[in-house]
Amino acid sequence: MKHLTFLFFLLSVSVQAQFQISGIVKDESTKKPLPFATISSNNRATVTDVDGKFLLQDENQIAFFTISYIGYSPKTILGDRNKKYYEILLSPKSENLSEIVLSSEENPANAIIRQAIKNKKDNDPQQKLQSFQFKSYNKLIVSANPDSIDGSIDSVFVERYYGKEFKEVDSTNYKFKKIIDRQHLFQTEKVSQFQFSNKKLKETILGTKMAGLKNPIYEIIAFNLQSFSVYDSKYELFETKYNSPIAPDAFADYRFRILDTVKVGNRDTYMIYFKPRKKRKSSGLEGVVYIDKENYAIAKAIMRIRGVLDISATHEFEYLENEKIWFPTQKEFKIVKGKNDDDIRILGGTIKFEGDLDSNNTTRKKDASDFTYLVSKSYNFDRQQNIPVKIKHPAIYIEVKDDAIKKDDSFWNSYRKDSLDTRSERTYIALDSIAQKERLEKKLRFGRKILNGYVPIGPVDMDLRYLLSYNNYEGFRVGLGGITNERFSNKYRLDGYTAYGTKDGDFKYSIGGAVRVGIFSNSWIGGSYTDDVREIASTSFAIDKRVFKIYDPRPINLSTFYNHKTWRGYIETKILPKTESIWQLTHSRIEPKFDYLYTVDGKSYTNYDMTTAMVSLQWNPFSDYMQTPTGKLEIEKRYPKFTFQFTQSLPKVFENDFTFSKIDLRAEYEKRYLNGQRTALLMEAGYAIGDVPISHLYNTSPNSLTKEKLIERITIAGKNSFETMYFNEFFSSKYVMFQFKHGFKRVTVFKGIKPSLVLVSRMAWGDMEKPEQHIGLNYKTLRDGYFESGIELNQIYKAFGLSGFYRYGPNQLAKFEDNLSIKLTFILNLGF
Known part of the structure; x- marks a missing residue:
């Protein structure tokens, strides 16, 4: 992770x-x-x-x-x-x-860049060549230069009213220098085969080795430090995309200047410096491109970002005479410390970087961390081009071979650019020893489980979701649940839970099992039986990933549930490219736990049987995936994403009472900006056709209490819920909902007070077909539309914030205060 x-x-x-x-x-x-x-x-x-x-x-x-x-x-x-x-x-x-x-009127550098943009198609290997393949050796280290570190032992004093008082001896730099003299802080190597054909590029990792770990952290291996190609319109540096200096609209973002004319690989090139037109740090890249004088191809490139971190990436190429093209031969990526006093997030973690000057403008004494750096170097070899290349599983961007972590010394010695120096050899020995002594892999495994809401206990992962919750129907719900893990079996799994409601006085439970039938597709066939309660009209997508929440505020105020006793058989698979899907057959006995009567063809139902077939599918067409020996990972989440679900009742199967179909759709889009802002769009829609009881229709996630006073309605805001809509106020058999969110960068107001401002607008339209069938609940429809807008001030203090929403439009209420909703927000950032 x-x-x-x-x-x-x-x-x-x-x-x-x-x-x-x-x-x-x-x-x-x-x-x-x-x-x-x-x-x-x-x-x-x-x-x-x-x-x-x-x-x-x-x-x-x-x-x-x-x-x-x-x-x-x-x-x-x-x-x-x-x-x-x-x-x-x-x-x-x-x-x-x-x-x-x-x-004479044009900057000569601009004219050269214009030619480079014009000739991109003829110079880009992924455009000009039909196919190619090569192997690559990569080594990444986190280290420091021992000669740069002052290894002295300092005395630490604190200011008192009577003067300075000795506190302690600080030997941090001494110890750090002693360690770094012998070894690096971290080290990993990999050997990959890159293949390109039919406009698809794939990396297959043949061998990988990570100091201190027998089983590497695959997410680190997949981390995209720099773009593969310098010709892409968006250049990616440390998982942030910037407009390229040779993008079609590059002149809107960059200024160019010729620095020199130099030879690269015995060919004459222009050395052109580029920098952002805008002065703010997040506006773009800065660097140098070497442009071939003859064909205006890139012969070398240096891309750089300066800020909290100083990040640079270098690309080097070799000119192929026969193909008349520059082909990549090696690349290098470096991160060093920049100048900033803000907290920043790197690789999902947060670290405090101190500025170079303190509040009194005195130079801060440098410590060991100031001299630490990360460098990653890749060397390409065994190149072949314009030959038949067959890519297996082209939808997978990175594939790790099953034996990649089992390679011996002869494999590594044959592929390393240079043999390991003494410090590198000691790094493997030292970190392997430390990891074994500290049981690092066990701690990493435990950390992964905890962040997903599980506590591993031998062959079972205890599910923290079932320990304690609250709603208005069950009261406090206490329980225990879990699922077997890889220590039990990689082929079979068992899962289940039991819970008790202190208010309704009933036990609920579920038990199930599955068998794995496909490793590459991660396909499982399973079944379960569940006796539990569920919120009415809360249609959800079966494919949605299980999200662990320490809190889940919305169910606290729910009071209308139905009991379901459900037999379920299913197949879950990732066999289709860039999709995850669940195919299931269920039979349920439904008993509403509120006053409700459903009438169909003159017959009334207070409880009923439903047999349905369902397919739930999520499609992420623009994401990149990594196949590892332990499963498939979505390593590059890109938008838009689409979710589709179709449910069909099966007449005369297991005493099914109703005939109906349901179609549910969702589309998500998110855009992150270089200045830290983010825009998110969400669309959901559902359409139920036929005879569907209210338990299985749509309520569009209301989250407001029917209380007279505004202060009595203050609760905790949900994620995508309508904060001004009352529970059970609207029901629909068909609906469409849109949500817009725009979040601004966190701003420091006072010390420790750094709120994040988010603007939110939501709207929905819907209608109810055959309203006369539903007896017992008074409700309205969304025929005229529902609208609310508001602001969120998240993380004002720690994880806590405040939000306010206003209801307007055709469904606006008579009293002004009834249209207002004030909510607490709680966003706990666990670093992922």
């Missing part, structure tokens, strides 16, 4: 090398730093960052290095064994771009 990957919290760059120098390049007259100047020595080269800083490494002593920057005279500096930091000043000269035949 991403929230378990705290090992990735990183923070300033420094990479191991036997010899290295660093420095800064500035304009001689203005003293302003020069970003992306080229620094070269022998066969080594690098570029300065956006602050003009650089780090040059070599296996041999650096005798000299040359600095070049277009528009400036190049300078060669002799190396000094005793000097590690250089401040270099370059003097401007007149630019000479006579070789570029362009209009």
